Amino acid sequence: MSQYRVLIDANDEKGLVHKVSTVFYKHDLNILSNNEFVDKENNKFFMRSVVDGDIDAGELERSILEVLPKHANVDVIEPKKKNIILMVTKEMHALGDILIRHEAGELEANILAVVSNYDTLESLVSKFNIPYKTISHEGLGRSEHEDKVLEYLAGFKDIDYIVLAKYMRILTPRFVEAYENKIINIHHSFLPAFIGANPYKQAYDRGVKIIGATSHFVNNNLDEGPIISQEVIHVNHAYSWRDMQRSGKDVEKVVLSRALKLALEDRIFVYANKTVIF
Amino acid sequence: MSQYRVLIDANDEKGLVHKVSTVFYKHDLNILSNNEFVDKENNKFFMRSVVDGDIDAGELERSILEVLPKHANVDVIEPKKKNIILMVTKEMHALGDILIRHEAGELEANILAVVSNYDTLESLVSKFNIPYKTISHEGLGRSEHEDKVLEYLAGFKDIDYIVLAKYMRILTPRFVEAYENKIINIHHSFLPAFIGANPYKQAYDRGVKIIGATSHFVNNNLDEGPIISQEVIHVNHAYSWRDMQRSGKDVEKVVLSRALKLALEDRIFVYANKTVIF
Amino acid sequence: MSQYRVLIDANDEKGLVHKVSTVFYKHDLNILSNNEFVDKENNKFFMRSVVDGDIDAGELERSILEVLPKHANVDVIEPKKKNIILMVTKEMHALGDILIRHEAGELEANILAVVSNYDTLESLVSKFNIPYKTISHEGLGRSEHEDKVLEYLAGFKDIDYIVLAKYMRILTPRFVEAYENKIINIHHSFLPAFIGANPYKQAYDRGVKIIGATSHFVNNNLDEGPIISQEVIHVNHAYSWRDMQRSGKDVEKVVLSRALKLALEDRIFVYANKTVIF
């Protein structure tokens, strides 16, 4: 008996639920959970089912593909720990939260390594017996620095997700394309407000009464990738931007960990620069 | 072409989604939305689909019942305005919110009448050309008073929901049973905290930092019916219980209107003293 | 015995609390509540006290001014109902919420009139015996239309606040300057995200997971005035922009009424395009 997560997206047409559930039924699979969504604007059908039964993953995938319209995508995924890389700069809170969850066994993930442009967080990471790789950007152009990072990453056979846990450098298109929809970032504002540098300072200057954080997949436009999760907290006039920054950290780490969990559980579809999350 | 909301609950068994979606497919129905949930603890299957097509409601209901296990329930509901009665005492906020939504055409409902044990709110209600019936409880036992209310309600052919929009009297089991799962109440606390009288005073005395409101179906245990919706706001030491009461009103009215909307859209299943809401 | 709200802003210097509280003490005033804030960045001191005692407002104001540094502002305000004008276009929810609060006696305000560029909401407003003035913009330039509105407003002796309860036209600088820091708007987004037209559509297109509303004073940059209050709700992929709009209404009306209440209670200081709120 195996358990599978089945992720389907296809152009919508009548009968898709019927067709897919018939495949499950014929193969005597048990449906543990089932979610569907139709984006009427784009005529797009999304379905995520968790099933168990006595069948090979490849066979199940083929059986489903047969009943779907052209250009449909099917992923039949066996739940197992995914391989992730963390990238950080100097701040500890988001990284620390992930390390603790990892240590507690809460994450379906192996942390292959932590990569940073500083050695600041090495002493924390090494406590957990996780490789820490400092690749300084000092004296290097953006491209040169990224070459070194990419080269280091190339040493890992299989990377499912790269988590930017407050990695404060902008990635080039080349990097982003190499790991399309695999790079999860936390931006310390309620996007699309306050794109770019020092959003807490921007928020303070604007006099907002709520601040937030946004986790998103990285694409080639700064802070404009598909949003996975957002959260906010109330502030008032008595908050300096440093106070906002301090309070914001609690939101940032929760939002990033929430996004990572959704990704590790294969709950996210990306399309049209948005996410469908079951 | 008709649109239907199909609500199904049944003992869970393999293939239910397949069987139901096959019925939809055979009748050439278009699925506009689809939600399922299996309560594993109670082995109970819930499904709500919105479909459109060229079929008679009774026929659709029979076709679905045929493929379901014994003791299953199917409701095929054609969306239309439901008939509701509002019951109030003296406070205006929850009633006023519903009246404005009704006036704005936001509610799928006809307000048949507003019933109160005081005439305080008559002048507001009469502005909207809605019957207002004062049935004073002065000098009457609980049962006698309720007799009069029940008698008045009996004059309406069809009552889908009775909304207690801050009706400050306790209903007897006889009343509750006459309108089982049809009476929606707003309780001005975050249930199950602060059951009973003056929950804001109770909350103040306990020194809580958050207060809330709870909408629920009424059953025969005070404030213990199935919960539909809850919401909270933060408070602090500077709030008197009167301040809590004032601030709480905004939560109360939003939570009650939210529950009413869910009921009017046939989104709520009640079982095991809980709700499943799609 | 009179009660006063005392609002002070001044350049900060040592001893201000001492000096002001000494004035209160000498005049044998009772302090009911007291709030101070120093904006260190701008070296600005803010204080709001509620006091009661046997003194004339003008005398109290002069006594306080004497102990403050140059260029300080003091307002000694006797709590009473303020005069407000509501401006609307076609949507009922924000207007209705204010009308019900007014009817319930929750607002320290007289609604002098409701002004609109359409007659859509006249039937609602007239239920409450409040003057409704339709000033159509059809066939008029922005300036011509505003002339007519300003002319109508000029007929009122004393206007404390103008509340834009979903008034969907942009005011010219002339109008804004005529009522500086007296015009309260509700913008249906979490500013500064989604400035301008149809923010729900913008939010939908961006795929956000949270939407919000912002009440603010109006200045001459569209949606960029000092923020008074903000609130948000969570949404997901299943929300169309129409769903966001519907759900957003509940946030809009609460946020606007909250801002209005703060203004009516003289709790807001405006400076540096921000608000200090006690």
Added chain:
Amino acid sequence: MSQYRVLIDANDEKGLVHKVSTVFYKHDLNILSNNEFVDKENNKFFMRSVVDGDIDAGELERSILEVLPKHANVDVIEPKKKNIILMVTKEMHALGDILIRHEAGELEANILAVVSNYDTLESLVSKFNIPYKTISHEGLGRSEHEDKVLEYLAGFKDIDYIVLAKYMRILTPRFVEAYENKIINIHHSFLPAFIGANPYKQAYDRGVKIIGATSHFVNNNLDEGPIISQEVIHVNHAYSWRDMQRSGKDVEKVVLSRALKLALEDRIFVYANKTVIF
């Protein structure tokens, strides 16, 4: 130049702000922040000021006491790291959050030791070079076990706060009295709902739509001590109680750390089984 946090509580009478601020003024102290609150019900005055200047703490305390009514309390506290003990059982999330904040330098605290009735978390704690003391309760009566814990704690000269970071044993009155208003607990429910064992199971059984966590000082009634901070998250029918437990952990750790931060910054007054928090 020294900085002090001045905490005052006294029976309220006219002129207290004047009198205290006059002391500050005479000693040429600069007020960095200032908060007051009068509990009218109990006629109680609370004030917290942060001041800096050239004065001895004892002298400042005496000068303030002189101007206050009888039975007043004054604390003049020089900000410095407080000494804390963490007590845990087996769960890692709340402990881990505090350890990471400590490591990041976010906490004004020295963690003297972590005490547990199990050795489960020793490997985590020892990574941070913090003493971990397992005092098993196996085969011991409650009192005997506590004797051993108290004996261990007696070895520390100065304990400012004991933080129960999911310590799943009930303390006896003797323990609680030994550390009155110094023991901070996190209860995994929105108190006063779901007091006692397995609140998530209780919440699940009740069918609530919101769950929460509460940090509070420990007194001799289980989960009934003065509340410091509360937070909630929304849940729905699809949450098993295990899901609630998992999601609740994120709230628990944030609420506990928030309470600890408030305590370390001397922002909490306790009276009448409530807290005043500035």
